[in-house]
Amino acid sequence: MGRGVQHPIAAFNDLSGFQEANVGLFGRHAEFENELSEGQCYNSKEEMKATIYKFHILCNKEIENTHSDKQRLRFKCMDHRCDATRIDHAQLTAGMVADCITAHMRNDVDVSINVVKIAIAQTYNGQVPAYNKLWRGRELEIARQFGSWEGSYALIVPLLEAIKRKNSGRYKGKMLIATGYDEKSQLLPLVFSLVDTENFEDCAWFMQWLRRNVVHSRFVCVITDRNKGIKKVFRQDDLGWNGEDEDECVHRLCATHIAENMRKNHCND
Structure with a gap:
């Protein structure tokens, strides 16, 4: 028969002499205070760079990428305090504008520039990029989801050639x-x-x-x-x-x- 919870020898049931194990001796789980804490891992350099940019936008700090290679990225403050002095943040790129309106574009392909501006302001603590950056971001997201104008025009000639091959007669x-x-x-x-x-x-x-x-x-x-x-x-x-x-x-x-x-x-x- 199997043994119950209590050990048959009474002395073995007294655990008062034992202390709780110190799990720190076996290593600890990584704890990150923010997205840029030491030890963070990213899938690519571009993902890391995007995270750095987003962090500094939300902190209203402007930085400059001074070095980039396969092993390291190096940034420096754009002034002695890094404080941004404008609401069109230097790190808020057209690509980040596009990322911010992906869901909007799926629901409404005719999303207006004003809607884009509101979405950016809500996501990035009131940042309002210049009109041309908002426009480029919207055009970039349209191209991501539906293809670019240049890509669409490039398909016209192959399409006409395919029609010509399948329909050899004159109409x-x-x-x-x-x-x-x-x-x-x-x-x-x-x-x-x-x-x-x-x-x-x-x-x-x-x-x-x-x-x-x-x-x-x-x-x-x-x-x-x-x-x-x-x-x-x-x-x-x-x-x-x-x-x-x-x-x-x-x-x-x-x-x-x-x-x-x-x-x-x-x-x-």
Whole structure:
């Protein structure tokens, strides 16, 4: 039979003569006062550098990286006290701005610069980076999650080549495009569509969609080449583009097409 809790010899049950073991003799667990305490370990030099930067931002101290190699990093204060004298901290980089808004960007890809600024201020004790740093941080996070503009454009040629290989035949069709001008008078693409032909039915569908989903109730000036299909659109009462109704739009002819027609029809005059 197994033995119970009490030892059968009574003297062995008296533990008063024993002292609690000193676990310090066998080493102690590491205790860190902060992120930069001696003995901390990091997965990479970049992780360590980011930790150093975050620590000094929260302490409102500005430092400068004076040396970096495979074995060591060396920093020094930017002045004799290290105290930061501005709210746009030198160590608060665009990459750290991007790290701060990762969750925001997943919920709303159109996150505003003001939201970015508030998120940084809440994370880093009221720090407010310059507008261009906030902008670069947001653009960097967009690129991280969805790819960069340059990367997207780089995919266009391979995509077109793949389409060409899979679809060796020739296809008919027209592309209808609506563009506008921004506040700097630069052309701004608004919407495009691929249609079978540039007839009234396709032009009417395109223009009606443009009115309902982009232009809405705004009064605008529309400039076109005035082909037969598009001209008819501006004579209809139910499409939102009645050129004779001063509350909807005015329709004008593209100057480039006027010049081309003059060269074509009066080249010898």
